[in-house]
Amino acid sequence: MKAIIVGVGLIGGSMARDLRCKYPEVSIYGADATATHLEEAIRLGLIDGIAESKDFSEADIVVVSIPVDAIVLELPKLLDVIGDDTLVIDAGSTKSEICSIVEDHPKRRNFLACHPIAGTEFSGPSAAVSELFAGKTNIICEVEKTAFKLQERALSVFSSLGMRIRYMNPEAHDRHIAYVSHLSHISSFMLGKTVIEKEKNERDIFDMAGSGFESTVRLAKSSPAMWTPIFEQNKDNVVETLEEYIQNLEAFKQKLIDDNFEGIYEEMDSTNKIKSILKGIPQNNKDR
């Protein structure tokens, strides 16, 4: 198997680690806008070398794991140069604009639109880890637009990586992912900002922060270069989720102001059912 990783960061690099483990005979080549990332990826053994033009026409699989604004620019060009039997998958956190940009591409059937729900708040080749995708969900959009043989190849790779598959249309993906992922990132970034602003002259105060604070602001370490274009492409859905979130915070604040602590209790009590919902999150099934 010949694989090309376009974007040798957290996702692409982790994919490379797993491919190498599950397909010992694989040759993996890399492409990246940042030359030092390629050097690092070679040094870390993630890739065997830098992808040349002939590699794209010969590749069995091309993994496009770059920010979503770059996917929209690069994916059509990639489809132009791949071979007739090459499968291209992406890992973008938005799906509508990406599916739309290649809708009429002559090689549309070589592309499978994917969103593996896996990651950490870190980025770059050194953030790549083995087994990142094991037990995680991979959302596939517009599966019917991909050649059957290449669907099979993709599913075989995902299966070897231990992923669960869910099929969804791009619009539904973008609407729901705004709630369960994009909103979490904004809530975390703004929580971090609020505390940093307030406590800027009192760094000692962070001695008072415990694991709860750390958990809620963890995502505020995420890469702005990755997340800005996600929010841009999913703007309408994200604005809607933010409005609902702000309304809920305002209502909670008003209950505090009104001394309606019975209402405050009920708000929290009814939200406690998140416990059973979190148990349903794939990666938690194993150990709970």
Add this chain to the structure above:
Amino acid sequence: MKAIIVGVGLIGGSMARDLRCKYPEVSIYGADATATHLEEAIRLGLIDGIAESKDFSEADIVVVSIPVDAIVLELPKLLDVIGDDTLVIDAGSTKSEICSIVEDHPKRRNFLACHPIAGTEFSGPSAAVSELFAGKTNIICEVEKTAFKLQERALSVFSSLGMRIRYMNPEAHDRHIAYVSHLSHISSFMLGKTVIEKEKNERDIFDMAGSGFESTVRLAKSSPAMWTPIFEQNKDNVVETLEEYIQNLEAFKQKLIDDNFEGIYEEMDSTNKIKSILKGIPQNNKDR
């Protein structure tokens, strides 16, 4: 050593586990408004039995680990019945009202106001774990109002549990803890609520949730019975932090609406420095 744990839940039970480990000769008695908690605590070996009135007058240390509204009610009564040489510590997440309620109590010098910054989102005797306090910060308020000999006893216990000590006045504690703890809980509860409301008819959607969502809503599993009185006692500070948080979310939303993605990038980029701040959180120092 004779110890009494008033409230044999997560904090009190964990304290009991550590006391038993560090002071093998200790006798530990429990008190709790919930009879089944006492039975469970005995079965789990957290306590040796149920505290009787004579135990309070003989105890070397009484740990008051109950919701902050119950502390305000019970602490003066406890001070009434303890011995002259008994140390009473609390573990409340607010400090002003608690310190105020015992200000003029004849046994004020037997009490040390504490807030160990440790815990999980779970509660009850079964949530108690060993070493919960190791490497964590314990905030002590109004230390000067406690008898010197009893300060020494408390510090010796905290030291054996591996805690770092910080001294602070109750008002400063409540102001800062609103930012680094209370706000995180509200942000998490309201995030959980927003997503549950939206997705109530589509439970499958939680298949799409990853570890990022889980991290930001973890605190929404917390106990409403514990948190409602915390928000009530610290209402003014909490409302202020909520207002600042909502303003930041509104400004972020407006930047999205205005297509000001450079501004969105800058917001996230400047908040990324939370990385270095999180490194400063005590429990993270060990492994980073």
